[in-house]
Amino acid sequence: MQGLKEMTKLENLNQDLEKSYREAIMDKEFVSLIKKLKLTEKKAKQITSKLQEVVEENKNCKNCKGFFMCKNAYAGHILFAKQKENRIYFSYEPCPYQRKVMEKEQLQNKKVRMKDIDTSDKNQLKVIKWLDSFYDSFSLVTSYKGLYLHGSFGSGKTFLTSALLNELLITKNIDVEIVYFPNALRTLKEDWDNFASLMYRYQTVDILLLDDIGAEKVTDWGRDEILGTILQSRMETQKTTFFTSNLTIEELEEHLSLTKNSVDKVKARRIIERIKQLSIPMALVSENRRK
Numbered sequence: 001m002q003g004l005k006e007m008t009k010l011e012n013l014n015q016d017l018e019k020s021y022r023e024a025i026m027d028k029e030f031v032s033l034i035k036k037l038k039l040t041e042k043k044a045k046q047i048t049s050k051l052q053e054v055v056e057e058n059k060n061c062k063n064c065k066g067f068f069m070c071k072n073a074y075a076g077h078i079l080f081a082k083q084k085e086n087r088i089y090f091s092y093e094p095c096p097y098q099r100k101v102m103e104k105e106q107l108q109n110k111k112v113r114m115k116d117i118d119t120s121d122k123n124q125l126k127v128i129k130w131l132d133s134f135y136d137s138f139s140l141v142t143s144y145k146g147l148y149l150h151g152s153f154g155s156g157k158t159f160l161t162s163a164l165l166n167e168l169l170i171t172k173n174i175d176v177e178i179v180y181f182p183n184a185l186r187t188l189k190e191d192w193d194n195f196a197s198l199m200y201r202y203q204t205v206d207i208l209l210l211d212d213i214g215a216e217k218v219t220d221w222g223r224d225e226i227l228g229t230i231l232q233s234r235m236e237t238q239k240t241t242f243f244t245s246n247l248t249i250e251e252l253e254e255h256l257s258l259t260k261n262s263v264d265k266v267k268a269r270r271i272i273e274r275i276k277q278l279s280i281p282m283a284l285v286s287e288n289r290r291k
């Protein structure tokens with residue numbers, strides 16, 4: 001009897017998937033996405049609803065006139081689908097309007113101090129207490145682990161870590177560098193005249209913040225030659241390093257394993273092990289302050 005019920009459930013599920021898929025392929029953009037990803041009909045049926053989200057969010061962006069009009073699940077971000085070695089991965093990337101907001105925030109974050117931190121959000125208190133403790137005890141004589149601060153979009157990760165680093169710079173004369181990692185990769189790739197000096201700076205500065213790691217497009221060069229080299233050097237010299245990310249450590253490892261042409265879990269694992277040696281993971285769950 002139980003087996004019959006299970007078979008009935010499976011049949012109903014397959015019928016629902018078939019119906020959803022037949023409705024979805026009436027949309028030309030849905031069909032175009034399937035062709036782009038080179039999906040079989042069987043695979044497309046299994047993930048129809050997620051593919052429809054991708055199509056819908058991209059349609060929203062085509063008609064969007066500004067950040068305030070965003071209709072997507074995560075304001076200022078677009079859901080994309082990518083195929084790597086017969087597997088489909090979904091990820092959110094900032095839209096052009098969101099990038100402008102982030103660039104503006106980066107300029108503002110260079111000025112914030114710890115006195116500017118809002119302590120009314122109870123979700124942030126654990127992180128704020130850690131930052132306070134770090135500030136009080138930090139000196140260049142002793143080796144200190146930084147923080148791998150991960151959380152949702154706009155939760156204040158960069159603001160909080162920047163406030164700490166700016167405070168250390170101004171009051172304790174600690175040399176700090178706040179680097180928006182996706183931009184850093186682009187600069188290093190395009191500005192060969194300053195490549196060596198930038199890499200030296202990232203490897204040797206007293207405290208380095210790699211902001212929004214995981215938002216970059218992964219390449220073998222960016223992961224292994226740039227990120228891997230920076231982290232290895234800072235690990236060997238016991239330099240304090242901070243990270244902010246929308247991804248957990250586990251999600252970042254998955255992200256770093258996927259390049260355009262291959263999947264390399266071993267090299268991704270090496271990067272993650274260096275991050276763990278350099279920092280303490282902590283989650284920041286808070287409302288989207290960019291609203």
